[in-house]
Amino acid sequence: MKKYVVPPLGGFSPTGFRLKAVRHALVCVFLLVGSSQAEFRFPMPEFVTGYTHPAVHTPAPSNAMVGWDIVVLVSTLTLAAIFVLKRRKRREIFLLTLFSMIYFGFWRNGCVCSVGSVQNIAAGICDSSYGVPFTVLVFFALPLVFALLFGRVFCAAVCPLGAIQEAVAVKPVKVPPAVEKVLSVFPYIYLGLAILSVAMGAGFIICQYDPFVGVFRMGASFSMLIFGGIMLVLGIFVARPYCRFLCPYGVLLNWASKLSLHHATITPTDCIQCTLCEDSCPYNAINEPTPAEAPESRGKGASRLGILILLVPVMVVFGVGVGSLLKEPLARMHPTVRLAERMAGEDLGRYSETNIESEAFRASDTPNEELYAEAVQLKAGFGRGGKWLGAFIGLVIGCKLIAVSILRKRTDYEPDRGTCFSCGRCYKYCPVKE
Amino acid sequence: MKPERKKDRRDFVRGAAAVLIGGAVMSAARSRSPRLVWQLDPEKCTQCGRCATHCVLAPSAVKCFHSYSICGYCDLCGGYLRPDAKSRDTGAENQLCPTAAITRTFIESPYYQYTIDEDLCIGCGICVKGCDVFGNGSMYMQVKHDLCVNCNECAIARSCPSDAFKRVPASDPYILKSDRERRIS
Numbered sequence: 001m002k003k004y005v006v007p008p009l010g011g012f013s014p015t016g017f018r019l020k021a022v023r024h025a026l027v028c029v030f031l032l033v034g035s036s037q038a039e040f041r042f043p044m045p046e047f048v049t050g051y052t053h054p055a056v057h058t059p060a061p062s063n064a065m066v067g068w069d070i071v072v073l074v075s076t077l078t079l080a081a082i083f084v085l086k087r088r089k090r091r092e093i094f095l096l097t098l099f100s101m102i103y104f105g106f107w108r109n110g111c112v113c114s115v116g117s118v119q120n121i122a123a124g125i126c127d128s129s130y131g132v133p134f135t136v137l138v139f140f141a142l143p144l145v146f147a148l149l150f151g152r153v154f155c156a157a158v159c160p161l162g163a164i165q166e167a168v169a170v171k172p173v174k175v176p177p178a179v180e181k182v183l184s185v186f187p188y189i190y191l192g193l194a195i196l197s198v199a200m201g202a203g204f205i206i207c208q209y210d211p212f213v214g215v216f217r218m219g220a221s222f223s224m225l226i227f228g229g230i231m232l233v234l235g236i237f238v239a240r241p242y243c244r245f246l247c248p249y250g251v252l253l254n255w256a257s258k259l260s261l262h263h264a265t266i267t268p269t270d271c272i273q274c275t276l277c278e279d280s281c282p283y284n285a286i287n288e289p290t291p292a293e294a295p296e297s298r299g300k301g302a303s304r305l306g307i308l309i310l311l312v313p314v315m316v317v318f319g320v321g322v323g324s325l326l327k328e329p330l331a332r333m334h335p336t337v338r339l340a341e342r343m344a345g346e347d348l349g350r351y352s353e354t355n356i357e358s359e360a361f362r363a364s365d366t367p368n369e370e371l372y373a374e375a376v377q378l379k380a381g382f383g384r385g386g387k388w389l390g391a392f393i394g395l396v397i398g399c400k401l402i403a404v405s406i407l408r409k410r411t412d413y414e415p416d417r418g419t420c421f422s423c424g425r426c427y428k429y430c431p432v433k434e
Numbered sequence: 435m436k437p438e439r440k441k442d443r444r445d446f447v448r449g450a451a452a453v454l455i456g457g458a459v460m461s462a463a464r465s466r467s468p469r470l471v472w473q474l475d476p477e478k479c480t481q482c483g484r485c486a487t488h489c490v491l492a493p494s495a496v497k498c499f500h501s502y503s504i505c506g507y508c509d510l511c512g513g514y515l516r517p518d519a520k521s522r523d524t525g526a527e528n529q530l531c532p533t534a535a536i537t538r539t540f541i542e543s544p545y546y547q548y549t550i551d552e553d554l555c556i557g558c559g560i561c562v563k564g565c566d567v568f569g570n571g572s573m574y575m576q577v578k579h580d581l582c583v584n585c586n587e588c589a590i591a592r593s594c595p596s597d598a599f600k601r602v603p604a605s606d607p608y609i610l611k612s613d614r615e616r617r618i619s
Contacts, residue, residue, distance in 0.1 A: 042569065042570055043506065047545065048542065051541050054547070055617060057578075058619055060580075062580065111583060111585055116587075120462070121459070123462075124462030124465065130465065130601075131465050131470065132462045133470075137463055140462075141456075141459045148451060208587055219491075219492045256451060259444065335592075335597070356480075356482050359480070364478070
């Protein structure tokens with residue numbers, strides 16, 4: 001590596017402007033004939049007029065807003081819980097949602113956000129040299145704690161990504177429940193991929209494919225804006241497509257909310273089974289009462305459940321198999337693996353020209369073998385990680401199959417604790433008043 | 435099963451979940467490294483120009499940085515003048531910088547000072563390349579932390595072909611080529 005050493009001033013005796021000019025010109029000539037052995041091509045001048053180097057501008061990173069972010073997060077979460085559980089007014093929840101969109105989204109540029117904080121936490125656990133900032137810890141933990149206590153009030157009115165989708169959802173249509181169930185596997189895949197990517201040092205993919213950060217910042221890469229635009233247009237008809245079918249943090253919130261101490265209810269008191277709320281939820285998050293007569297005989301249901309429980313290990317093994325097959329494409333998430341494959345391809349003559357990455361690598365004088373060894377090691381890591389990812393997704397699909405197969409006894413219309421965003425749309429459909 | 439027992443189980447699982455969240459947070463927080471910010475290593479930078487185009491900010495938070503103490507103060511500046519410049523003066527047609535962000539000031543014969551106007555600089559690195567090829571390399575790229583929003587995942591770091599971006603402690607957020615620089619913040 002080149003080392004920059006500053007030669008001591010006064011290495012040349014000042015005998016006048018003219019001589020200095022000649023010397024300077026001579027150095028230029030030496031350079032042109034190719035004798036630049038020195039650390040620097042040109043000597044640092046010695047000024048006779050008393051000139052001193054101007055100071056350079058090295059502004060410190062700003063830290064001003066961080067405390068405020070935590071204050072705003074705590075207060076919006078508290079307000080959201082009050083609005084959802086006590087005040088039960090859709091309009092108030094929606095106004096808080098708009099505030100969060102403006103503050104966390106447009107004002108704070110969508111960073112730091114709880115959705116992305118999953119990756120920082122994963123990085124903090126996997127990589128001991130990476131310290132998770134205190135704000136990020138709070139942004140990760142607090143919405144989950146609130147979900148354990150009050151359901152997904154974070155999704156309802158605090159998350160800026162949810163807020164912008166809530167704001168555009170003007171004409172939501174009902175997604176068929178079967179489609180909803182199938183698509184709800186994607187957040188688990190996304191979460192698994194994101195954690196794998198962080199664990200292998202391949203970057204934060206949730207941030208990379210964040211659809212709305214470009215909207216909040218009024219500018220992003222083309223692909224980011226296209227993805228965000230598709231999500232927003234889709235969001236007019238399919239409410240909150242990102243939250244329901246992609247959001248990896250939603251998986252954790254879903255789990256926490258299933259255990260929630262208090263959760264939003266459709267009716268303030270007792271359900272009178274008027275069925276008015278049935279179509280009010282654009283998220284398929286209202287569970288209907290179980291029909292009076294059982295849809296199938298007990299024995300048939302029990303044997304199906306038995307088969308499904310036996311299927312779980314099969315799904316996990318199948319997932320491991322698929323995961324190990326996906327080793328190569330998964331490994332390509334890592335820039336070093338991509339570079340190694342590019343270099344090998346170029347050396348084998350598979351590409352007609354070099355690209356910017358391979359040129360930069362050649363200029364760095366690192367031996368190819370080093371790069372290849374690193375890539376092989378990374379690929380092995382992705383092989384192991386891919387199996388874990390496959391096993392996780394197999395387990396998720398197996399558990400989801402069991403969950404749809406079990407008939408839970410319900411006498412009233414209730415929000416599904418896991419998938420309900422506590423948006424409050426159903427409140428005004430309920431004719432029962434306190 | 436009695437509803438009472440069901441409630442107990444629920445409380446237990448909720449408690450377990452709270453412990454799990456706490457555990458995740460604690461294990462993530464166990465390494466108390468200082469706050470980190472993004473910076474680029476000028477030794478690795480290849481002046482590809484992606485800093486100008488890949489930052490989430492427009493114009494980019496990466497700007498040209500000038501270390502005066504290692505500058506040769508040349509009249510024929512590779513960072514200021516186009517290689518095919520007709521004359522060595524401040525004429526717009528002679529300037530390399532696409533936004534005329536470099537000001538050339540006469541100090542004393544034959545030395546000229548080159549100052550970067552950060553408001554005009556777009557971080558394209560054209561001058562950096564010029565200074566690197568035909569000069570002391572006193573011009574180089576740095577992330578300016580009054581502008582950088584410190585994204586969780588730096589968009590430039592992801593697209594940097596030479597892996598020059600890294601996280602550095604916020605207390606020492608610049609990688610300068612010369613330590614002798616007088617700094618103002």
